Amino acid sequence: MEGYHSAQVSVRVRLNTNESPAAPPDAWRDAYAGEISRIEWHRYPDRAATALRQAIGESHHVDESQVFVANGSNEVLQTLLLTFAGAGRTVATFEPTYQLHGHLARISGATVVEGERADDFRLDLAEVDRVIDSAQPVITFLCSPNNPTGMVEPAENVHHLLDRAPGLVVVDEAYGQFADWSALELLDEELPLVVTRTFSKTWSMAAARLGYLVGPSWLVSELEKVVLPYHLDTAKQHAGRLALRFTDEMDERVRQIVGERERIAAALTALPVQVWPSGANFILFRPLTIEGHDVWRQLVDRSILIRDCSGWPRLEGCLRVTVGTHDENDEFLAALQAILSS
Ligand code: PMP
Numbered sequence: 378m379e380g381y382h383s384a385q386v387s388v389r390v391r392l393n394t395n396e397s398p399a400a401p402p403d404a405w406r407d408a409y410a411g412e413i414s415r416i417e418w419h420r421y422p423d424r425a426a427t428a429l430r431q432a433i434g435e436s437h438h439v440d441e442s443q444v445f446v447a448n449g450s451n452e453v454l455q456t457l458l459l460t461f462a463g464a465g466r467t468v469a470t471f472e473p474t475y476q477l478h479g480h481l482a483r484i485s486g487a488t489v490v491e492g493e494r495a496d497d498f499r500l501d502l503a504e505v506d507r508v509i510d511s512a513q514p515v516i517t518f519l520c521s522p523n524n525p526t527g528m529v530e531p532a533e534n535v536h537h538l539l540d541r542a543p544g545l546v547v548v549d550e551a552y553g554q555f556a557d558w559s560a561l562e563l564l565d566e567e568l569p570l571v572v573t574r575t576f577s578k579t580w581s582m583a584a585a586r587l588g589y590l591v592g593p594s595w596l597v598s599e600l601e602k603v604v605l606p607y608h609l610d611t612a613k614q615h616a617g618r619l620a621l622r623f624t625d626e627m628d629e630r631v632r633q634i635v636g637e638r639e640r641i642a643a644a645l646t647a648l649p650v651q652v653w654p655s656g657a658n659f660i661l662f663r664p665l666t667i668e669g670h671d672v673w674r675q676l677v678d679r680s681i682l683i684r685d686c687s688g689w690p691r692l693e694g695c696l697r698v699t700v701g702t703h704d705e706n707d708e709f710l711a712a713l714q715a716i717l718s719s
Pocket residue numbers: 394395448449450451452475520524549551552574575576577583586587588
């Protein structure tokens with residue numbers, strides 16, 4: 378099998394992995410340094426990560442028993458798949474979408490059935506019905522906003538999946554804070570629905586590797602049986618708990634990123650490229666006059682790295698740019714304009 382790759386080139390402007398362009402607030406660093414100095418390093422961490430789960434639960438107005446935490450939302454996804462998927466079972470995705478959903482499902486031993494999105498990359502509900510009825514998946518993945526297209530899934534589509542799917546519906550909201558609605562609104566102890574989130578984007582903590590899901594408490598108990606004991610180290614538990622004290626700062630960053638996203642989107646419409654509407658911190662576009670991969674390479678020559686999706690199925694010629702700082706975005710736009718007019 379092929380591994381999961383994202384080209385890591387040494388460049389000045391890095392806009393390829395959808396990280397936050399800003400570091401966490403200084404006050405968070407100070408609080409974290411204080412906690413680190415008090416850690417009892419000879420002791421295992423709090424296995425239940427109680428304080429962290431309580432803090433996350435409070436932020437979403439749910440009980441800590443409805444919160445599962447892990448090393449990045451990727452490990453949350455992996456634990457879901459180890460718990461509910463595996464050999465002899467089927468998992469459904471709707472492509473193009475986040476590649477790790479299918480990748481991790483296959484590693485669990487499951488069969489992956491890939492439904493196709495419509496030409497405009499929206500979910501095609503007739504295709505959803507066809508895939509679900511024929512494959513009877515134990516897990517159906519949705520990604521909203523969808524990576525790499527940026528599209529936010531409307532609530533009625535999530536309702537449709539919940540009505541139709543025989544198993545669990547996982548809504549991956551790694552970029553949920555940048556969108557105008559969240560499937561968190563739909564959560565219910567009686568519904569087989571979970572929403573996954575991450576500290577890697579809005580919370581400016583990609584280095585920490587911390588993610589979580591919110592879902593029914595019975596489901597969280599099942600995941601706890603599967604995940605390794607003490608999988609979440611003490612330092613990380615402090616990092617996440619303390620980060621949640623800086624909600625106002627993080628909301629302000631989200632506002633800035635959304636503002637910059639709209640500025641980039643508007644600038645792209647003036648260039649010979651096709652652009653898809655985004656509710657995330659990145660934008661998918663397709664250069665129309667020069668082949669996408671050539672544009673990507675010429676950007677790298679100018680020390681600007683974006684994501685080359687041009688070889689991915691259904692995304693011929695497409696590139697994905699992460700929203701950076703105002704200056705980084707200016708550099709990217711100026712370089713793109715120069716390349717496309719050369
Ligand atoms: N889901 C999606 C849709 C993502 O794009 C990413 C990051 N590339 C993840 C999950 C994984 O994020 P984390 O850093 O929390 O593992």
